[in-house]
Amino acid sequence: MTYEDSIFVRSFGQHELKKLGSGALLLFFIMAFTICTIFKLPVYSQVDLVKPVHNFSNSRSDVYEMNGDIRIHSNSSTIFVAPSFHVEIISSWTIKPYARKQKETKIERVREWKVKYHQVPNCSRRFTIPAVLFSTGAYSGNYFHAFTDIIIPLYLTCRQFNGKIIFLITDNYSWWVSKYNVILEKLSKYDVVDIDKENEVLCFSRMIVGLKSNKEFGIDPRVSPHYSIKDFRQFLRITYSLEKETISPCHKKFGIIRRPRMLIISRRKKRHLTNESGVAKMARTMGFDVVVKEMGSNVSLVAHFVNSFDVMMGLHGAGLTNMIFLPENAVVIQIVPFGLDVASDTYFGLPARDMKLRYLEYKVSLNESSLLGKYPNDSEVYRDPHAIHKRGWAAFYFTYAFNQEVNLDLGRLRATLVHAFELVCS
Structure with a gap:
């Protein structure tokens, strides 16, 4: 107790102090009730x-x-x-x-x-x-x-x-x-x-x-x-009793001992990759053991299946959620349809890095998108996807996610796949 406190206490008798304390407590509850009423906060006794x-x-x-x-x-x-x-x-x-x-x-x-x-x-x-x-x-x-x-x-x-x-x-x-x-x-x-x-x-x-x-x-x-x-x-x-916690080496001092496994997540409905087989063929020529598969609904089977891969690639969408089952240090390649880069990093890029996965992104150009030709050449859909996004998530997602297919430029994609190979086999 400070010197000023002791002077204050000695200035009042015990009865006055009790009255003062009761008054202060009552004032506290009145003020609390008033604040909660004004700001519509839950009020507690x-x-x-x-x-x-x-x-x-x-x-x-x-x-x-x-x-x-x-x-x-x-x-x-x-x-x-x-x-x-x-x-x-x-x-x-x-x-x-x-x-x-x-x-x-x-x-x-x-x-x-x-x-x-x-x-x-x-x-x-x-x-x-x-x-x-x-x-x-x-x-x-x-x-x-x-x-x-x-x-x-x-x-x-x-x-x-x-x-x-x-x-x-x-x-x-x-x-x-x-x-x-x-x-x-x-x-x-x-x-x-x-x-x-x-x-x-x-x-x-x-x-x-x-x-x-x-x-x-x-x-x-x-x-x-x-x-x-x-x-x-x-x-x-x-x-799910998953075996692999981190990816295994795919090389030794004098050469490759195994081909890194790549999963290409297939989509049969919206945001379909139209040259899927061509992408898989090119990846195989580059040294990947490639599997193209649409994910099923049995989570246990999917978890074990995904856990066996070193690289997972897919178009922006729910299928990329399966990165959660990949072993640590695996590579995730998100193919970002035209205009969807507004959501790509938030939904999958940042999470992948937090999961200790190596994240790569391939942004689809307008020339690779089925949106080309659907709108006038000077359409805001082409010029400013962010402006479309500001109009509301529903309109934005319908335009760029539900209404777009992708045909990848294999020449452009090759550099991304080379990078992925180097990450898992360097």
């Missing part, structure tokens, strides 16, 4: 100082962790957080438990849940294990979004529980759970609960609503709980 609702929301996702008497009632889409005592202050707010914030149709269809700090309904079933509520709706049918919006955030949120956590899934699709069941079973020892079909009030002492997410197709290790994408890749290697 004095009880919350003991049993709080933690807000881990960020620019990518909304996440709340609750402790105490938590009761979820599916029929009313409400999560009740019970106070320990009768309080007059009532707070409620809504959340869509999907790890992507965008004002788009698919995300708007994600089921919205109300979190209500108030008296609770009677409990039907009580659990001693914590739970996490999340959605498998929105873009979950897309392979890339399944990982970046759900699986990686689920790992980030739940790995700390070592399997002792219950998954409450809203907007549940049985096919989705079946497809990624191996991962779900590794993160939770318990059966998945389709919360939308529950008619009872389920009670927990701890619940997380929403999934933590801090990076596109990756993890920021600087943010709590300080996992990394390297940790996640190791988790996948263990989950």
Whole structure:
């Protein structure tokens, strides 16, 4: 205590000090309530100082962790957080438990849940294990979004529980759970609960609503709980029993001992590589052992298959998500269709480098694109893709991703393949 503090204390009697302390505490709660009301923040009573609702929301996702008497009632889409005592202050707010914030149709269809700090309904079933509520709706049918919006955030949120956590899934699709069941079973020892079909009030002492997410197709290790994408890749290697952690040497002192394996991801629908066979033939003449294949839906088979390659090449799209299974130091070549360089590095370039993969990029020129001739010569589609992007993601993606095929200039591509060969065989 400073000299000034001791003078202040001696100036008041014990009774006056108690009155002053009570007044200050009351003033604090009045100010806090006023601020929360003005800025529409969740308001918590004095009880919350003991049993709080933690807000881990960020620019990518909304996440709340609750402790105490938590009761979820599916029929009313409400999560009740019970106070320990009768309080007059009532707070409620809504959340869509999907790890992507965008004002788009698919995300708007994600089921919205109300979190209500108030008296609770009677409990039907009580659990001693914590739970996490999340959605498998929105873009979950897309392979890339399944990982970046759900699986990686689920790992980030739940790995700390070592399997002792219950998954409450809203907007549940049985096919989705079946497809990624191996991962779900590794993160939770318990059966998945389709919360939308529950008619009872389920009670927990701890619940997380929403999934933590801090990076596109990756993890920021600087943010709590300080996992990394390297940790996640190791988790996948263990989950799927993948053999190769890093690429094997393809040379020895006096020559090549094996041809480096290259996977060309085939696409049969939008953004098709029209001279795919010509690309594969050229790569073989350069010394690669080439496989051209469209990825299947069995994640376990795909994981083992991809893990056996040194180089993976493909057009910008969900197929490149499979880089997550490549061994460390493998090479990823992203073929970027005309105009799509706005998204190429964010979605696959930066993630590849974070995964300790060697990343190469081949940017398609207008002469190699099927867009040539579809628009007037002075069209903004050709002149300024960034301007199209500013009009909205849907219009941009329809123009450059859904409406474009590619015929690669093999002369231009050769330099990229030479570089890839040198990286894995130098």
